[in-house]
Amino acid sequence: MREIQDKPKGIFFDVDDTLYDHLEPLRQALRKVLSTGEDFPYEAVYHRFRFYSDALSARHGGVNAAGADQDLQEMRVQRVMLALAEFGVQVTETEAARIQEIYLEGQFQISHFPGAVELIRTLQTAGHVVGLITNGPAEHQMAKIKALAMDRIINPGSIFISGAVGYDKPDPRLFMHVNEITGTEASRSFYIGDSWRNDVVGALESGWTAIWFNHRQVKPESDHQPHYHAVNYQELANILLT
Incomplete structure (x- = not known):
C-alpha cells in the first residue's frame, strides 16, 4: 500500500470540448x-x-x-x-x-475555457502529473494542442493521442498505457472530460476517478456513476484542489 501512495497523482484532461469550446x-x-x-x-x-x-x-x-x-x-x-x-x-x-x-x-482558431490554464499550472505546482488524453489522428489533434499552446504548458511525455498510441478511448488499454508511461497508479488517477462514453465510461472502467465536465448539462447515457460533476473550471478547481 505504501508503494501505491508514494506514486504521484495523475490528473489528465480531455481536449475537445473540455479545454476549449468545441x-x-x-x-x-x-x-x-x-x-x-x-x-x-x-x-x-x-x-x-x-x-x-x-x-x-x-x-x-x-x-x-x-x-x-x-x-x-x-x-x-x-x-x-x-x-x-x-x-x-x-x-x-x-x-x-x-x-x-x-x-x-x-478548430485551429480556438482559445481555452476561462480558468483552464490557471488550474493546470496550479496542479503542476502542487506536484501532480498533469497531462492530456485525446482521441483522433495524431497530427490533427496535436495541431489543436499547439493552437491552444498546451504543448508549451504540459510535458510532451504526458500528452497522449489515440492515433499515436494505438488505442482509442474508452478502451482501458489506453488508460493503462498512460499509467505505465507516466508512473502513475489507476487508483490515484483522475480524468476530466465531457464525453459520457469516451471519458466517463472509459475512466470508470479503467479504475480511474471520473470527473464529468458536463458544461452542456446533458443527460447520462448509461447507469455509470462518475465520481464528480463540474460545469466550469471553478468547480473543477474546487474538486481537484481540496
Whole structure:
C-alpha cells in the first residue's frame, strides 16, 4: 500500500470540448453553409453530432483500425447528415462535406475555457502529473494542442493521442498505457472530460476517478456513476484542489 501512495497523482484532461469550446467551430460552419440564425438549436445539434461521431467511430473500430484513413471522411460526413436530420434539416453529401471542411478549419482558431490554464499550472505546482488524453489522428489533434499552446504548458511525455498510441478511448488499454508511461497508479488517477462514453465510461472502467465536465448539462447515457460533476473550471478547481 505504501508503494501505491508514494506514486504521484495523475490528473489528465480531455481536449475537445473540455479545454476549449468545441461547439463554436461547428456553429460557424453551419452559419456559413446553411445560413442558420441565432435561434437555431446549435447546442442540441452539437450534442447529437458528438454522439454520432463516437458511435460511428466505435462501429468502425476507432481511428486506429485498419482502413481508418479512407473511412474517416465518410464517417465525418455521415455524422453531420445524421445529426442535422434529427432536427428536420436535410443536407446533401456535398453540403455535409463543406460543413465538415469549415468545421475542421475552425478548430485551429480556438482559445481555452476561462480558468483552464490557471488550474493546470496550479496542479503542476502542487506536484501532480498533469497531462492530456485525446482521441483522433495524431497530427490533427496535436495541431489543436499547439493552437491552444498546451504543448508549451504540459510535458510532451504526458500528452497522449489515440492515433499515436494505438488505442482509442474508452478502451482501458489506453488508460493503462498512460499509467505505465507516466508512473502513475489507476487508483490515484483522475480524468476530466465531457464525453459520457469516451471519458466517463472509459475512466470508470479503467479504475480511474471520473470527473464529468458536463458544461452542456446533458443527460447520462448509461447507469455509470462518475465520481464528480463540474460545469466550469471553478468547480473543477474546487474538486481537484481540496
